[in-house]
Amino acid sequence: MKQSLELRASQQLTMTPQLQQAIRLLQLPAAELALEIREALESNVMLEPEDDTDHAVAAAAPEGTTPATPDPSEERLGSNATDATELGEGMAVSEHWDDTGHNGPAGATAEGDGGSDFLDRQAAPADSLRDHLQWQVDLSSLGATDRQIAAALIDALDERGHLAEPVSELRSALDADVDADIDEDDINAVLTILQHMDPIGIGARDAREALQIQIDAMPPDTPGRQTARQAIEADWSLFSPGRQVALREHLKVDQEQLDLALSLIRRLDPHPGSRFGETRTDYVVPDCRVRRVNGRWQVEINPEASPRVRINDYYASLIRRGDSSRDNSLLRDHLQEARWLIKSLESRRDTLQRVAECVVERQQAFLEYGEESMQPLVLRDVAEAIDMHESTVSRITSRKYILTPQGTLEFKHFFSSHVPTADGGECSATAIRARIRRQVAAEDPARPLSDSRLTETLRGEGIHVARRTVAKYREVMGIASSTQRKRLR
Template identity: 40%
Template structure:
């Protein structure tokens, strides 16, 4: 045995992820918003790439043209101290008499007070409307007001000062997004006593009663019963209101399970007398904080659009306006041909190669998106025509085998990609669903079954709602074999309450 050095050559087959392939996979799974940001970032780093500017629309002007117009306007308005402006005349200004006494101190105080008040209003308005200079995460003009801001704004309009104001601020801090007070009055009083030792629990309760009158009505309640009671007490007194208050105070448990027969027995009334009170209670808002401040709406830009052809079938077209268009910068292309040094030629060559790779990856992404969307629409023609109830079962493997790609590729290209159809805008993932066997040997989509359950519940008798067992038997009559537990699972996923909770008085 002896040690020696040997040189051997072997061949192996393997998949190497090149930078170009890694970039293509990354672009494939990006959403439209993320892809926009990626294109802008790459265009800033690579001088050979240029984002095409849609400057053909005459309704919009570029920032450069606006700046040029502003500079011209400023140059025309040059101040001339010797210009005799006839718009300002000495007779328009009232000068005091020589013997008149001017109270300078009072005028200065007035100006100072006006400045302070104006500054406070500007600061509070800027904070509510997202124009605060200290908050870089909020763009100018964005509405960021929440329930706590809304309550604090009302507190600023109230005359509360000192200990009462501190109690009110602590109460508002203890209110959750639903509008309920989660902190106990004892803990609030203990916090306030660190500054004002003489504060009592009765003082805190008095301030809480004032906050109960804030908008939205019922905010600051400590329970659902108290929230409903506050809203009922604010309504115009009537026999229906008194009955509703009595039900909320004494029979909330029976009301929660919709045991109307027991309610009628205990109240010694008939159903036609109970119905107006129940309708009044159900019209109240058990979560007053949710509707206090309007939330910002989210808008979705579809990646592909479904259009109906002359033959009556549906086809897919790419939404070209969803992402910015890019091209090779001609100016830098000319500079590359005029490069003198080896370093400059290498710089332009590398950037041009990366730019071409990026544009090819974008083109490949759009091509894959069109392939997947076209197959989905082809398989879901009935959905495009009739809606969710006609959705066919489909899994990732069905699309992957059709376009001869891997399931992971289909999963990436359908994540956070949206399609505009005649029935609304949906994520491409929406069209994939599991299948349920039918009695004729076929299959039905689980989402189509959910849509059918929703339709059956919407047409049920409100006095006798359909139970899960009854829904299961009705689906079986239509050839769809679904167990009762599966029906219950689908019903809960749709946000539909149980049959006992759906019971109504008609």
């Protein structure tokens, strides 16, 4: 094989680190963006959270007063330092977020709750089922041996709160760990106490027993209690859709008594342990807000979901020109990285503002009248309107939320496919689902609307859709079929 050198000219697209950072920040939701900025503030000495405190004090100062003269020894800390002016200054804040209860951007520190960090205000992880039960056992008057039995029972619970192991196997395990003699009656006695702790019904062998424990714990004079108890003990196949008549005949009650018992059963929890989890509860923080001002809809970016940072003037003033020392080079690198981050955040904020304004302009009818007035909209429509690539619109709307008069909604809620109407126009799939939901809610329970009837009703409103499309939308919304929705009077 002969080796040779060859020159070849070619073109290829290479993403710079700055562009990669900007693209990555575009798709980050509020919580992840706050974490990204916190890490940047901790690793880059040139960055500091932007604070409006000085601007607020200056604005509140009486007219004609002169601001206090700073200490001469601190003059080099301000943005008037020569190197700081040339190498980077803080950026002014223009956004505001009125009437929302959010007083400052994430990362800013101040006294009171208004200045606390966004991540610090997130919900703490909830107690697990085992921790919750063990806490109650510790507060009880159980003896040492019974506490060991209770701990073994708690360890034997599955994620639904049911007892996953037979009592006989638990007795064998306890015999090896406990010095005292334990029989199955001792274990069952402690199990009964455990089953009446919070949540009631915990430690049941199955869903039926969990419901029975919860029913028995109700006051004897609870309306429908006895019928509900008999229904739980009956064949569960009688609870299948369309078998209410057979269930009523089996229980020998009228429809009113049956409805009362079924209503009572629906309030019970067959899996009382499923409400506990190891995961934390995250609350949605809207990225922007839309409200009507002087008859026009305006979009505001939430500074808490899109926090600002700026160049620290003091550290910027330490950079010396012509100095190639290691410390000076490190400061220059930090300054450059800080500039890239600030520019990427500004680009993200500007893109979010433009996309939100375009979406609000297209969906003004929805903001005023609700889902039935939702207009068809796809990513391509927004991308063409604001002269951006469709992938950019997709990234900036991913996992972002907007606060509207109709509630806090994800951006993707405003995007839906086009469905042709009878007059040659187009209707949003979201609007069609809202109409179906309204018609089902207003139907006669004894004569529910079938998919064909719903299709005819929509056609009467000028929306021509196929019956299978109506059935698909109904199933997506979790609405049962007309046969399953039928209720006897």
